Amino acid sequence: MSAPQPISNLTQAFEKTGLSSSPRNTVSTSPTTSYMDQYKPSSKASKTLKPFSTGDVKILLLENVNQTALDIFGQQGYQVEFLKTSLPEEELIEKIKDVHAIGIRSKTRLTENVLKHAKHLVAIGCFCIGTNQVDLEFAAKSGIAVFNSPFSNSRSVAELTIAEIIALSRELGDRNMELHNGFWNKKSARCWEVRGKTLGIVGYGHIGSQLSVLAESLGMNVLYYDVTMIMSLGNSKQVGSLAELLNNSDFISLHVPETPDTKQMISTPQLAEMKDGAYLINNSRGTVVDLPALIDALKIGKLAGACIDVYPKEPRANGPHFNGDELLPFIDELKSLKNVILTPHIGGSTEEAQSAIGIEVGTVLSKYLNEGASVGAVNFPEVSLRPLDLDEQNVCRILYIHHNVPGVLKTVNQILSDYNIEKQFSDSRGDIAYLMADVSGVNSDDIKNLYTELEATSYNISTRLLY
Numbered sequence: 001m002s003a004p005q006p007i008s009n010l011t012q013a014f015e016k017t018g019l020s021s022s023p024r025n026t027v028s029t030s031p032t033t034s035y036m037d038q039y040k041p042s043s044k045a046s047k048t049l050k051p052f053s054t055g056d057v058k059i060l061l062l063e064n065v066n067q068t069a070l071d072i073f074g075q076q077g078y079q080v081e082f083l084k085t086s087l088p089e090e091e092l093i094e095k096i097k098d099v100h101a102i103g104i105r106s107k108t109r110l111t112e113n114v115l116k117h118a119k120h121l122v123a124i125g126c127f128c129i130g131t132n133q134v135d136l137e138f139a140a141k142s143g144i145a146v147f148n149s150p151f152s153n154s155r156s157v158a159e160l161t162i163a164e165i166i167a168l169s170r171e172l173g174d175r176n177m178e179l180h181n182g183f184w185n186k187k188s189a190r191c192w193e194v195r196g197k198t199l200g201i202v203g204y205g206h207i208g209s210q211l212s213v214l215a216e217s218l219g220m221n222v223l224y225y226d227v228t229m230i231m232s233l234g235n236s237k238q239v240g241s242l243a244e245l246l247n248n249s250d251f252i253s254l255h256v257p258e259t260p261d262t263k264q265m266i267s268t269p270q271l272a273e274m275k276d277g278a279y280l281i282n283n284s285r286g287t288v289v290d291l292p293a294l295i296d297a298l299k300i301g302k303l304a305g306a307c308i309d310v311y312p313k314e315p316r317a318n319g320p321h322f323n324g325d326e327l328l329p330f331i332d333e334l335k336s337l338k339n340v341i342l343t344p345h346i347g348g349s350t351e352e353a354q355s356a357i358g359i360e361v362g363t364v365l366s367k368y369l370n371e372g373a374s375v376g377a378v379n380f381p382e383v384s385l386r387p388l389d390l391d392e393q394n395v396c397r398i399l400y401i402h403h404n405v406p407g408v409l410k411t412v413n414q415i416l417s418d419y420n421i422e423k424q425f426s427d428s429r430g431d432i433a434y435l436m437a438d439v440s441g442v443n444s445d446d447i448k449n450l451y452t453e454l455e456a457t458s459y460n461i462s463t464r465l466l467y
């Protein structure tokens, strides 16, 4: 595996990813005007247009995003800055000012306060499943599309959970620690087979449903609770309430996203509903479990053990004292408890998952940057047109992100009416709409005029022209 490049500008062929090539040699280049000035036109620096060139695209990659993504971006010729960790807010704000796309994982918080400084940003890639770390609504309102990888690490999380179910049941964590400390403690009391036991899954999505299949293959009975009615896999059964699940399960495993509804969904009353001697596993998000309540339930022996992979606050980087970040809340109390297995948010951390995520998110980000295709965006209308023929002269792709209000198409098509519209597609999501159109028969002055007129419309959020 080649070492990640700190800043690279590698212009190579594009065949490998199947993405279109991009540098164009048509109209109106301005050596003094950066690509950024025209790329995210909210910048007041200059309205001079310049043909799209992948070599001008700047991407910031944080949190040790996989090499597969670096390879894709390198093939595109983008300028990539790669960092292994996330960044404190002030540093993030400084860096995000300059880039067109940012790649993050679960740690980096892209809040309104950060995003309002991102004047050139057009896309965010979450190289993970969760997108709760991004202010999705503010991003959409700012014309920034957010992408993630909806299922590339779900198998890894499901497999880890199976390992944890058995580890809890056999007190493996404690036996391992004891022997590492020179203490032989051969025992069978309160150690169980998992066969015939009941697993209760909260959230039967990509991870929960895979877990259900794996657990049944071990001879477990599976119940699940989900806000949506979902067809069961195998012999698993959906139950009508969280309480019913908690009352009837020997193991509870949480696989819900972080939302206002899932915040502390497991707290004192829910722990009280669980069977005596049951186990709790949280591989979802740290906010889903009330940790002090869990600690109490473990201390009084209500629960026989727990696995925690995710925490309300997590460090930015690996290391003994978390590089000055506030220590994980309640970690000392958790550490002192029997049969509690603590892992550092590694549910999706396998070679297979990270490599697949790098390819998936790297590819969708490149397609959005190069072609405007927003398929897979989580906060944005999903629009796509077949790639523009870059060998053809006098064609231009219009990417027009606008407020979803009446009258837009009439106005836009009036602006386009002097040209041949080769193809056009638009869609909306909430307050935001996105129109893609390819027009032909345009010269450099036409392109400038089109841009100026579209950007001046009262509906405009962001206009990009690819030519």
Ligand SMILES: NC(=O)c1ccc[n+]([C@@H]2O[C@H](COP(=O)([O-])OP(=O)(O)OC[C@H]3O[C@@H](n4cnc5c(N)ncnc54)[C@H](O)[C@@H]3O)[C@@H](O)[C@H]2O)c1
Pocket: 129, 130, 150, 151, 153, 154, 157, 202, 203, 204, 205, 206, 207, 208, 225, 226, 227, 228, 255, 256, 257, 258, 259, 261, 262, 283, 284, 285, 309, 310, 345, 346, 347, 348, 349
């Ligand atoms: N530990 C890790 O490293 C790791 C890795 C991947 C994902 N995750 C977390 O796991 C979560 C689940 O992942 P997924 O891919 O299975 O997501 P998913 O969207 O496929 O499934 C989530 C399920 O939860 C259900 N749900 C939502 N709110 C609910 C509620 N209040 N009560 C009951 N059910 C509810 C949804 O209907 C859905 O079926 C992710 O959002 C992410 O936060 C953690």
Ligand SMILES: O=C(O)[C@H](O)COP(=O)(O)O
Pocket: 105, 106, 107, 127, 128, 129, 130, 131, 153, 345, 346, 347, 348, 349
């Ligand atoms: O949302 C996810 O996919 C998981 O929480 C994994 O996050 P990570 O990529 O930061 O490990």
